[in-house]
């Protein structure tokens with residue numbers, strides 16, 4: 001087993017994930033030369049299984065941006081995009097990707113393949129549209145706008161799904177044209193069966209955080225663990241990966257170890273991590289013995305822990321359902337409900353809202369959420385700001401002050417509370 | 424009320440429009456409410472586009488609530504919306520938190536951007552007294568399924584409006600409203616044509632103030648005002664100046680302070696086209712009425728809406744429309760004028776400036792906010808821009 005990043009726990013999942021992604025990237029780097037077709041997709045609600053039917057390589061520009069963030073090359077990429085005219089106020093992920101295009105498609109992961117098809121899954125973020133419009137203009141390749149209506153609950157669901165299924169049929173025809181292959185529904189079903197298997201395992205892993213103490217961090221670790229299920233569904237490797245992670249977690253439970261030496265606070269995390277300062281950010285919480293027991297960011301791609309699964313018996317319909325019901329496509333009321341259920345089901349002490357400037361899809365409305373949780377639900381809530389992509393918007397000192405003050409006061413309340421009970 | 428404004432002289436009328444947009448307490452709506460009471464509910468919509476024809480057919484007054492303008496202090500909305508979003512969304516929320524939206528009975532939000540979409544959610548929670556509607560406007564306009572989908576969405580909206588007003592909305596009523604809006608858009612198109620051909624007869628600032636007022640009153644009445652204005656302008660003495668012709672791009676949603684436009688004009692520009700309050704001019708030809716007016720509206724939306732940053736255009740690239748705009752208006756330059764933090768406009772700027780580059784059309788770019796206050800630096804920038812173009816022309 002690999003050495004642990006803290007001396008308290010294991011690191012199998014993290015190490016395996018790195019390996020899987022490396023293989024994935026290296027397969028991509030030769031795709032163009034070999035004449036293999038490449039499709040670009042967005043993570044949220046992606047329909048990668050359908051593209052796999054046609055043997056497309058799938059590329060996720062958001063994952064590229066994330067990698068640049070964590071490998072600390074995002075700053076330069078973003079500046080390149082700003083030189084081209086992108087405002088300092090727009091999403092850093094987009095700028096990172098434009099910077100990559102302007103850097104001869106070369107990032108910390110090597111050379112990125114060019115697209116033969118762009119599939120814009122419009123699951124909740126308008127920036128997606130603008131992003132792929134820019135890439136379509138640059139690469140002169142077809143852009144399919146897979147329009148996903150904003151998920152508003154049962155009232156609109158039937159019409160939304162019908163529309164999306166019509167779109168999927170159009171996309172199938174387009175894929176047939178680009179690849180010269182016929183659509184094979186049995187192949188799709190087999191892929192979806194595989195997805196489903198991985199999804200079952202992933203949900204077990206997520207649920208394990210209900211234990212007290214939790215054997216894993218459902219934000220700081222989950223954001224790595226989630227990569228295969230968002231970019232490699234439908235593959236055997238993906239299933240094997242989650243089996244290995246599940247075993248790792250079982251091992252931790254047995255050995256009584258977890259993400260921190262001693263779990264003192266259980267929190268639910270809302271919002272994405274600051275990738276360029278990931279480690280620093282985590283440390284600020286670790287020092288307080290904080291474990292995230294549930295998070296919304298680990299659901300940006302799709303949500304399985306309330307029962308949804310890809311369904312080989314209803315292939316297109318279940319693909320449509322998946323795209324419709326990912327977290328970025330939820331309205332504010334549904335987001336609040338989901339966080340609220342996490343707070344209860346995972347016995348959390350507090351909610352942390354990490355609000356990032358880049359992503360208005362996430363952040364617009366988060367201040368209002370804070371009001372709901374503090375004033376209507378009586379949940380201690382910490383609200384902090386930085387960015388998921390742009391290293392310039394991270395102020396360690398400021399964050400540390402806010403985080404320390406918050407957990408100090410939580411601790412204080414605990415002591416006072418215990419004394420009141422004792423009296 | 425309307426007799427008063429049609430009878431006004433041109434300058435008086437413009438001054439009246441200015442008063443309307445300068446007063447964040449929405450006096451016109453208050454007056455309308457006190458005259459009509461519950462007989463005619465007021466249904467606001469956030470920019471850019473909303474199915475105002477259906478609201479109108481329900482017997483309600485459709486109005487566009489486009490922020491609080493330069494005279495509204497943001498005291499409350501900051502607790503709900505962060506500083507890195509457009510001033511429009513913050514000030515619109517502030518209007519609600521201060522109670523200025525009291526005459527407004529309902530609000531419609533559409534899928535124009537992430538901010539607008541979530542603002543709808545914030546409204547729903549914070550103002551239970553205001554009914555909130557949200558519509559998904561299809562983005563996959565190249566798909567035949569888009570029209571069906573949108574017709575379904577519009578029918579759902581129609582039913583929601585019926586529940587809201589407690590009465591049915593007939594097809595005939597919708598068709599009649601579409602006709603009224605077609606007339607209004609035709610009058611606006613005439614105003615814009617006049618600016619294009621004879622920019623000396625009416626300034627863009629004046630035209631803008633007239634346009635803004637259109638969103639605060641019954642549309643049929645505003646058509647009369649526009650027609651009266653156009654008639655009067657025929658006799659208005661005007662002298663053409665040595666100005667350059669420019670178009671403004673990027674102010675389709677949040678609306679710029681009128682002083683900004685005045686500064687641009689005073690610096691030597693004829694603004695011969697713009698995208699202000701784009702939703703009011705969403706179709707560049709009349710909506711063609713078929714048997715089912717809802718379907719006609721859906722078709723018009725999908726196939727006939729003007730190019731903007733808040734919609735995808737399928738096989739009709741946005742750059743083509745922009746190229747056409749530049750050519751048709753015979754412009755000397757472009758001023759990109761995006762609201763600060765408005766992502767759709769800021770992304771499109773990069774795409775569209777490359778069009779200007781390719782066409783060899785000079786451009787200038789700056790951002791505006793509702794409360795920008797001073798316009799001196801804008802004026803200086805534009806003056807330099809104008810000089811450089813004139814110099815080049817010699």
Ligand code: SF4
Nearest residue numbers: 091093125127359361
């Ligand atoms: S705005 Fe948010 S969801 Fe959209 S691309 Fe940027 S980070 Fe992703």
Ligand code: SF4
Nearest residue numbers: 509536676677765766
């Ligand atoms: S001004 Fe721009 S960012 Fe703000 S609501 Fe309008 S389109 Fe969205």
